[in-house]
Amino acid sequence: MKFLSSELAAHLAGGATTLCNCWKLTRGDGRVMGFTDHDGDLAFGGVTYEAAAGFTASAIESSAGLAVDNLDLAGALDSERLDEGDLAAGIYDDASVEIWRVNWQAPEQRVLMRKGNLGQVSRGATGFTAELRGLAHRLNQPVGRLFQYGCDADLGDERCGVALASVEMRGEGVVLSIEENRIVTASGLGAFDEGWFERGRLVFTSGGNTGAGCEVKLHSLTVDGAVIELWQAMAREIAPGDAFAVTAGCDKQFVTCRAKFGNETNFRGFPHMPGNDYVISYASSGDVNDGGSRN
Template sequence: MNRLPAALESHLSADVTTHCFCWVIRRADGIIHGFTDHDQVLMIDGVACEPQTGLTASEATSALGLAVDSAEVEGALSSLSITEKDVEAGAFDNASVETFLVNWTAPDQRILLRRSRIGTVTRSGSHFVAELKSSAVDLDKVKGRRITRLCGAQLGDARCGYRGGAQKGTIVRVISDRALVVSGLHAHDVNWFCNGLLTWQSGRSTVVIGHQQSAEGIRLDLRDGPVPDMQTGDAFSLLPGCDKSFATCKVKFANAANFRGFPHLPGNDAAYNYADGTGNFDGGALVS
């Protein structure tokens, strides 16, 4: 529970108040942004909060317990410090956001209402909405191994053991913000790169949802877009696609010995087969 400073509490209990909200955004790359819904610059912990940026916040809820508190902050790309390129490049992903209630006539009278992290960022034209999540979201992260039929490793990591590596490619032609023709890749079959992870030289990654051979090279369809500044000649690396099933690990990668799932674990389908009498329960393997 936040305890109001005495001066701020006295001010808020008066008949007329002069308070506003300020947001301090601290990105993972060390860049700090400050914004306020007041009409003048306010200094918060040495950060200049820009006025009239079009930034507004939804109602925020807080509750006892381990539930994840959430809110949203939205606005226009009107500030010179927030560019469309940075938003699309994911520069604000997982950035921390500090929300302050401030008496704008005396900025020292303020209180930190909440500290959140930016989750999903969506945009339409010059308008964006950023989802804010409390620190309780860390409690939802999976720790350790889970007993599932699918593999729990990432393709190519130490637990997976696949040594095929990523292939290097170059853009030949940009079809749209989610489709491009590339060269330099060798596909072993028609579905080789489906679900594969494509990583640009900037470090940003996306998933390939489809590919097909063309006269110019290989066409790749991307799950996420638009990709900022995607141009002919840009280089990238691409891992083959893996759906984490035992069949794919065995047939596509010949890596069944390193499979990190539990493919022989009976599921609900096995229980239903037992009920209707169509299943074969002779003690043999359920997955070959």
């Protein structure tokens, strides 16, 4: 149910209205941005809503129950504050969005129409389309632990305990050459074994991609230096001389946790859990049936 001020209710009842839509977007880093489909900038609540940003939205529909209400938000990449590289880098992922219906002649007359978070974002040559998910989408997220062979902790987090900042787990390199904006040959990583950084994360510390990162797909060694292949191309061009930091990777398996990190006591999976093959197995005269350990 929407609650309208008496002034806004009287304006709507008057027949001729001066209404527009405003979008308030709050990124994960705390930066707040405002946009409106009105032909002039508006300001309220301490936020300036930029006009002529090319924003349009599909019809707002709400349903009863716990079904997730979605709508699409489309925009042109013509705002000085909207950057294609930031969109590609994931800076706007899961950003909080508020949609307001505002009387542009008197912005204090407004009503909050929808609140949610940005979902899937698709980009084109000159614009983008973003899915806006209603608050109920949080109920679709898994809560609690899963019983599985693999570890469900993130390498280096509190449950894992591996110190990723240590010199054994973290390397710093400089780009020597680039292919397809995702495969780099770099110096500074010669002390690490081949494959050490696979499934790890590389974050650029200088250049056009400063602060942006990507998961490492492959890590190999050549006579020219270490070759790091990322899972996807970076949003901005990588250039020779760009510096980066890269951390070790983990495949979430118990043997890797024990052999690579010596951290088996903090392994957060269930490597000894019987699988389907064990459930349907049967005793055989050729097997060792002494009830001993399955390891």
